[in-house]
Amino acid sequence: MNNMFNSVKNDILEKIKTSDKIYIMSHIDPDGDSIGSILGLGLSLNRILNKDINIAVNDDIPSNFEFLPIKHIGKINSNDKIDLLITLDCADIGRLGFEEDFLNNIKYIINIDHHVTNTNFGDINIVNHNASSTCEVVYELLEEMNIGLTVDIATCLYVGISTDTGSFKYGNTSSRTHLIASNLLEKGIDIGKINTELYQKRSVGRTKLLMESLNNLELLNNDKVAIVSLTSDMFDRCNSSKKDADSIVDFIRDISTVEVACVLKEVDYEKIKISLRSKEYVDVSKIATEFEGGGHSKASGCTIFSNIEEAKEKILKKILEAI
Ligand code: 5GP
Ligand code: MN
Numbered sequence: 077m078n079n080m081f082n083s084v085k086n087d088i089l090e091k092i093k094t095s096d097k098i099y100i101m102s103h104i105d106p107d108g109d110s111i112g113s114i115l116g117l118g119l120s121l122n123r124i125l126n127k128d129i130n131i132a133v134n135d136d137i138p139s140n141f142e143f144l145p146i147k148h149i150g151k152i153n154s155n156d157k158i159d160l161l162i163t164l165d166c167a168d169i170g171r172l173g174f175e176e177d178f179l180n181n182i183k184y185i186i187n188i189d190h191h192v193t194n195t196n197f198g199d200i201n202i203v204n205h206n207a208s209s210t211c212e213v214v215y216e217l218l219e220e221m222n223i224g225l226t227v228d229i230a231t232c233l234y235v236g237i238s239t240d241t242g243s244f245k246y247g248n249t250s251s252r253t254h255l256i257a258s259n260l261l262e263k264g265i266d267i268g269k270i271n272t273e274l275y276q277k278r279s280v281g282r283t284k285l286l287m288e289s290l291n292n293l294e295l296l297n298n299d300k301v302a303i304v305s306l307t308s309d310m311f312d313r314c315n316s317s318k319k320d321a322d323s324i325v326d327f328i329r330d331i332s333t334v335e336v337a338c339v340l341k342e343v344d345y346e347k348i349k350i351s352l353r354s355k356e357y358v359d360v361s362k363i364a365t366e367f368e369g370g371g372h373s374k375a376s377g378c379t380i381f382s383n384i385e386e387a388k389e390k391i392l393k394k395i396l397e398a399i
Contacts, residue, residue: 081220084200088186089221091200092125095160095184099152102210103166104135104173105349105377107322108239108274111141113164113210115148115232117188120223134173138319143273144235145228158182163198165210165236167191167370188213193361193370208248211236215256230263234270242326243275246374281316288314289324289339299333301395305340305384318343321351329353336360336395340387348380348387352395363394 092098100118102110110133118131132152154174161182166172166189169179187198190207207213211233218225225233237257241249244257261267278286289304296303306321314320321341329337337353350367352360354374361376367390369378380387 081202081217084202085217085220087200088217089125091160091184091186092121092127092129097156097158098127098129098160098162099156099158100129100131100162100164101152101166101172102133102164103171104133105319106133106135106137106141107165108141109209109211109236110165111137111144111146111149112232112234112236112239113188113214115145116211116229116236117162117164117214117218119145119148119229119232120218120225123226124223136319138322139279140274140277141235143269144232154178160184160186162186162188164188164214165190167193168195169197188217191361191370192372193365193376206250208246208250208253209236209240211240212253212256215260225260225263227264230260231265231270234260234265234267235274238270239274243271248372279316279320281314282320284314285311285316285320286324286327289321289328293328295331295333296392297396297399299331300335300399301392302328302331302334302337303340303388303392303395304328304338305342305388307342307384311342318349325351325353329355336399338391338395340384340391342384343379346381346383348382348384350378350380350387350391352376352378352391358395358398360398363391363398366394367391 100114102114114131118129122129131148132150137146185198186200188202190204190210192205194203204213215233288310292304294303325337325339335355336358339351341349343349354360359373361371361373364370364376364378367378367380371377
């Protein structure tokens with residue numbers, strides 16, 4: 077991996093130096109890794125280069141990341157002409173959440189990611205499927221560039237690594253991941269505070285939604301498949317937002333018998349966002365790509381444009397074929 081950086085690091089720095097309007101962005105439905113990586117790379121480059129690099133996401137930032145320096149994350153003006161776009165944690169360009177016209181006007185793209193389904197849409201692609209997280213890839217890149225980390229930047233990178241590895245529980249956690257986490261701790265990050273902010277601040281609305289989900293949980297195929305449908309009415313009843321559904325799929329995956337967990341979320345009329353998780357042997361990224369989504373073998377997602385009952389039927393059919 078580091079050899080790969082060796083050859084591209086100068087290209088990246090040269091491209092940044094010679095471009096005017098530069099944006100660092102990640103996917104809609106932002107998570108710890110997307111927010112951690114854009115802040116980690118963006119703040120680092122802004123610190124050492126005499127450039128004004130914009131950091132942006134085309135979506136709202138979930139409240140549990142408010143302890144990070146998110147004031148540096150802006151929105152993007154869709155009339156802006158971008159000279160250089162650096163995408164992080166973004167498996168395909170559609171995940172940025174922009175219209176095609178806008179994307180076609182971007183002059184140069186550097187794509188930095190770790191998803192197996194990455195489509196290599198960039199002019200430069202740094203995609204490491206073996207990295208636990210995009211934050212891990214960014215750490216390696218900053219190290220290769222000899223850019224030192226501040227406590228704030230180290231905190232952002234740690235957040236991405238911690239959230240994408242399920243707190244160092246998933247198989248994507250390598251010895252290198254632990255070594256990097258250790259180096260981040262050396263920078264003086266406050267691990268107690270990070271974990272409290274990330275994992276011990278579930279709102280009442282989120283908790284009610286979890287209860288409602290568990291009341292509606294269906295277990296199929298000898299309890300190997302767990303599935304929950306969340307309708308707009310349920311979100312309203314629990315006074316919760318769509319973002320509050322984020323960790324429900326992980327919760328139901330953790331039932332002992334479950335191999336595949338699926339949550340369907342009615343985000344709009346005939347627009348159903350689907351989250352998939354597996355535990356040991358099913359590759360859910362293959363299921364997600366059948367619906368033009370993507371992700372990782374054990375965590376992926378897609379959108380189905382139909383009513384929630386039809387969406388459930390379609391995704392269940394594919395899950396039962398795969399299991
Ligand atoms: P989540 O279920 O937490 O939204 O997403 C799980 C994983 O799948 C994440 O790595 C996320 O980036 C990826 N993912 C979720 N939805 C989509 C999608 O619509 N397209 C692609 N390419 N990846 C997705
Ligand atoms: Mn990620």
